[in-house]
Amino acid sequence: MGNTPRDELEMELLAEMVEAVGVGVAIYDDSGRYQYVNEAYADILGTDRSSLTGIGIWKVVPSFRQERFEDYWSSFEDGETRLAETEHLIDGNSTPVSTLTTRRRIGGKAYNFGTIRDRTERKRREQELSEKNERLEAFAGIVSHDLRNPLSVATGYLELLQSDVDRDEIELIESALDRMDTLIEDLLTLAREGRSVRNTEHVSISAVANDAWKQIEARDSSFEADCEGTVVADRGRIQQLLENLFRNSIEHTDASVSVRVDRLDADEGFFISDNGPGIPESERERIFDPTYSTDENGTGFGLAIVTEIASAHGWSITVTESIEGGARFEFRTSESPQQQ
Incomplete structure (x- = not known):
């Protein structure tokens, strides 16, 4: 049975959508040869579509060895998706790309559908x-x-x-x-x-906070960090972050201070709060600047180090007022750490 006008219209619409997405799209047969590439795919590699159609992907990706490619290609399960970062080589020009490849079976025949992005x-x-x-x-x-x-x-x-x-x-x-x-x-x-952060692990927020508190001169101050949950971090560097914030709480009040560490709602991260004098709203934008310090004997680097550690993990920092009227530093850790 041939295609109906409606089928042909849907195919044309599908092809138009694939061309319009702005992402490189390719379809490979069960042997790993290009069956289709859209214009964006060819443009990313600096070539034309006709030069790719029909050739094996191992001729474009030097890291793929033809003699071992068949085993790799056949190892895909139906519906499986794999992410990879490769170099695509065309006419001597190498392009680093991120690829997302999915196995689908159509009419009993296996195809792989891939997208690439220039990195x-x-x-x-x-x-x-x-x-x-x-x-x-x-x-x-x-x-x-x-x-x-x-x-x-x-x-x-x-x-x-x-x-x-x-x-x-x-x-x-x-x-x-x-x-x-x-x-x-x-x-x-x-x-x-x-x-950038290189080695991370699931770190207990409560455990690392208690270890950090032991390293500072707490005077008559009190501390609480009895919370469940972990954060993916470099343990030594998050302890440095906490130590700096604890010292900041203690050094900016003449009396004893109460410091608390706990998780944020919805497991988005953690916070450190105190009942000290707090940080005026007008000053909150400036406190992480290394040149800024309210203590004539301070270096101004303590909070700058905090923001460097947070940034290296890919965390955001918000400074606000605690329930007790003191300072509250919130670290949202929902994004992945920067890896290198």
Whole structure:
């Protein structure tokens, strides 16, 4: 039975929709040869549709070996979808793409339907990020070596002076050197925390918060983190984030402070809140700037490090007022961490 006018109209409409989606679309037969590609697919690879139709995909994707391709292609189950990142090579021009391939059976015959997206821009950004990380590593080396060495020399001479000279100025020099050491340590941390997250695990929010609290001088302050749930993170870096926020709560109040860590509703992330003086709404946009500090003895890097760690995980930060009128930092972790 031939196609009815309605069938032909539907086929034309389907073809028009496939051409209009703006995504590269291809159909392969059960041997892995192109049966159809739309204009967007050919454009991404910088070629024309006719040069692809009928050839095996292994001729376009160098990582596919023809002698092993049949086993790979036949391993698809009906309805199965696979995601991959490959390089497609046409006429000597290589294009990095993301592919999504699905097996479907039509009229008893197996076909694979694939889409591709050009990831050249993403690859360029990844390269830029890699170069940025290398520069940060170099900067960290300079901080660690070129600044710490003369600081160590100055500290050594100061210790000699302290045994021979009893003057108030000696204490001032010691205080200045201690501040320099703090600045160097914070700069070094800031440089390192800007790197993308590489190793993540399911971290108990309550456990890591309790470990972080043990590392700070809590004075008479109280702490609560008795919540269930985990977050996918680099454990060491999330502990650094929490320690910085706990210190921030304690150092910005003259009295004891109560700090709480808990999950956000709908498992979107977690929050840290306190009952301190809070952060004025007009200041909330500025507090993560390394040049901003309300403490004349502070470096301003503590919260900058927090935002670097959150950004490296792909988390967003919201600063608001806690129920007790203090500060509340919310971290939404629904997005995947940046991997490298």
